[in-house]
Amino acid sequence: MFECMRERGISEWLVRKVEEIYARTRNKVKVGEKEGEWFETTKGVRQGCPLSPLLFTIYVADVDEMLKKAQAGGVVVGREKVWSLAFADDMVIVAKSEREMKEMMRNLEKYVRKKKLEVNVEKTKMMVFSKRKRKNEESEWKWEESKIERVSEFKYLGYTFNERATVRAQVREVVRKANKVVGCVWGIGERMWGGEFGRRMMMFESMVESVLMYGAEIWGWKEREEVERVQEKYLRWVLGVDRETPGYIVREECKRSKLRVKAGKRAAKFEDRMGGREECRILTECYREKKKNADEKEREKYCRRNGYASEEVERMRAEGRWMCAELSERDRDTDKQERRERIREARYNREYERCVTEDVPVYLGRESTKERKMMARFRCGNEERENKYWMEEEERMCRMCREERETIEHMWRGCGEMREREEKERGEILNEDGMDERGMEEEGKDREGEGWGIKENVG
Structure with a gap:
């Protein structure tokens, strides 16, 4: 050494x-x-x-020189040729064919013996990238006399690759990890801050989003439904609403944009930073090759969604203008418009349009968790059977009089059991300040003694 x-x-x-x-x-x-x-x-x-x-690293720094000198294997990336990727004691060797890979492995065996190193064969894996389905007959891969397992997915520096060279494996992995973190974050939040809305959202941003956004520089151009579901699930927990509550409503109630906005910003920022990075040749060549494959279509759609052609973005970058902030801001506005449009056209909770505010509703700042959840359930349409359009007609009837569909309008104007209610209470419930907790408690008790039945949908 x-x-x-x-x-x-x-x-x-x-x-x-x-x-x-x-x-x-x-x-x-x-x-x-x-x-x-x-x-x-x-x-x-x-x-x-x-x-x-x-x-x-110093001890094995000459491994790439050895592989290059042997002139076996390696893959061409743009104008560069790459034989290996190495970080500390993790190493990946690459080749275009089975013959070249086996020759590289023989050369590496000699190198390891010369350096008096040992290879952990149990942790050594082989993966073949191919757009076609794997054939039943597979070549046998060995290190000395030990068999090497062939896998369909491979993780390197936290990023998961699959045989088809798509981003699906990585997206699935970050979603899996984020869901585990959500469970931990929820428990910590309950013990430390109860239902305090602001701190709950801060924990999501710092602990869950950081996991979800790993590798977004690569996959962030396209909206990923599985990623969005993690945030929407968390928001339902915080608000205390039913799991059937549409994602666009809980995001509007909490004034949260889709995570595609942040993922797209990271992808755009990565491109901004790549401009003029000729000193990092391999990274630059990988970036250029990436722009030639199917990801370019996703990038094109992202730019057009935000009012630009991809060629125009390239021209502005060439002029030294960073585009990530502008594209992100436009995407945020686009998401807001799409959200409001869905609210206007929705079959679920038609009354919610008049609940919409520009800022986070005032009631979410209240100290009482129970009170906030009551208000959220009314505003988000959980307490009106009429909103559950997937149910049978009979099931959507008022739980008190059984004469008409159960809506807020009916409860305050048409239901014979509730005519003593003052008209102004309807406005108080839908108002962002919400009605007082006592009034809501009484309303809940009147409805077949069901109370509120607020669900902690953490399952």
Whole structure:
């Protein structure tokens, strides 16, 4: 290792200092509160030492030179040829054909023996990229005498690749992880802040969105329904409304744009930053190749949705103008218009259009969680059977008089059981301030003694 450092041009003074550090390496194992005896190690780099990844990188820095010199394998990306990808002790080798890959593996076996390294065959996987379905007959892949498993998906630096070279595997993975985080975040929020709306949304942005947006620079041009469902599910929990409540209503109530806005902004910002990055040749070539494949259609749709042709965006970037902020702002406005249009044309909760405000409704800032959920359920249409258009006609009738469909209009004007209610209460419920909790409690008790039945839809 120290000779490799000298060959790489590292100063003799620094090499000697590292030699002094490794002159004696003592370790002991700790399990819980118990500690084992001290013992010395003479092989490998120190576990957990911040210097270790750098030393290993220096030690295997010539692997790409070896592969290049052998002139076997590798893939051409634009005007560059790539043989391997390496980060610390994770390495990927690439080739265009089975024959070239097997030759690369033989060369790598010789290199590993020469360097006195060991390969963990159990963690070593083989994946073949192909647009066609996998054939039943498969070639056998081996490292020395051990068989290497062929997989359909492969994760590298947190990004999941699949055999078809699409983004589906990565999107599915971030959604899976985000749903797990949502469960943890919900529990933490309940214990620390109860139902405080502002803090709940802050936790979503800092802990859930950060997981969902991983790799959005690659897949962010297109709206992903599975990603949007994570946010809409979380908003339903926060508001305390039924899971049948449409996503466009809960997003309007909380004044949240679709996550496609942030994902698109990250993809556009990545393109902005790629301008003039000729010093990073491989990244630049990958970026150019990516623009030639099917992703270009998604990019074109994104630009047109926000009022630009992709050629116009390229021209503005060439003039030194960063476009991510402008495209994102337009996308946010487009999303708002689409949301309001769906509210106007919806069969569900036709009254909600008059509930719409420009800012977050005032009632969401109230301290009482129960009171907020009551108001949210009325405003979002959960307490009117008329809104459940998928139910049978009889099931949508008023639960009190059974004479007409159950709507707010009927409850305050037509229902004989509720005519004593004052007309103004209807406006109070639909108003962003909401009616007081006592009035809502009484209203709930009147309806067949059902109360409110507020659901914590966390399942």
